[in-house]
Amino acid sequence: MRLRLVLRPHSSKSSITFNYPYYLSAAIYRWIEKSSPGYSQFLHEQGFSPEHVHRNFKHFCFSRLNIALRDTRTLPGRIVILSPTIDWLVSMPVEESLQHFVTGIFERREFFIEHEENRFIVEQVETLPEPAWKERMGFRMLSPTSVSVPEMRNGRMMPVYLFHDDARAGYLLRKNILNKYQSLHSTLPDDTRFDCTLDGSFIADREQKGDRVTQLVTIKEGQLSETKIRAFLCPLTIEGNPELIKLAYDSGLGEKNSLGFGMIEEMTRK
DSSP, rough: OEEEEEEESTTTTOOOEEOOOOHHHHHHHHHHHOOHHHHHHHHHHHHHTTTTTTOBOOOOOOOBBBSEEEESSSSEEEHHHOOOOOEEEEOOHHHHHHHHHHHHHHOOEEEEETTTSEEEEEEEEEEOOOOOOOOEEEEESSSOBEEEEEEEEEEEEEEOOTTTTTTTTTHHHHHHHHHHHEEEESSOSSSSOEEEEOOHHHHHHHHHHTSEEEEEESSSSTTOOEEEEEEOOOOOEEEEOHHHHHHHHHHSSSSOGGGOOOOEEEEEOO
């Protein structure tokens, strides 16, 4: 299920770092913890794991903040929020997660980004209608999508994040969604079709203008555990089993969904 949250900055002079998604993830965990500390700990430390696969999934994703009026020039590396309200989308396919999340919000409507003084208030929560699921659908990314392969570096196995034009990306996105499905249902679906095609015209147009499709996002900025994740942001078409397409919509496409990656939204034609 997908929810739309309407947020109001507590201060009329709020500003946030460009790398704010980590703080949104932390807020989600805090709301779930407010309702059930045990479930929050399970989700954060364990999550849902398919058999024989060393992966765990949180099964939630969220969009970037939709800030209609902003200033990105006054303070380097920061977004000055000029809008009186902000839209934020959160998706969760697991009913228990969703119930604890909503309960936590209504117990404490405030959260902060970076520090306690930088507070935001949840003024409204509404359920959004689902798309009509089909075997071929076009989507835009509401947060960038990330996929990686493991590689040994300095004696440690490390993730190497792929660029959008890497031939392995499509295979890895399909493998990821099948693992997610198996983590929830303990089996693979009968129909395992799931093929992602990025919008080549959009990419070519962006590159011609000197704009990048690939982004480098910092997680836990300024902390000892700071990491950087490469991701890409562009429209795409997904063909395959509508059940898997729905799961990508609800849980997120690709990796690191619970940290603010891989939320997609259907593109409707007028």
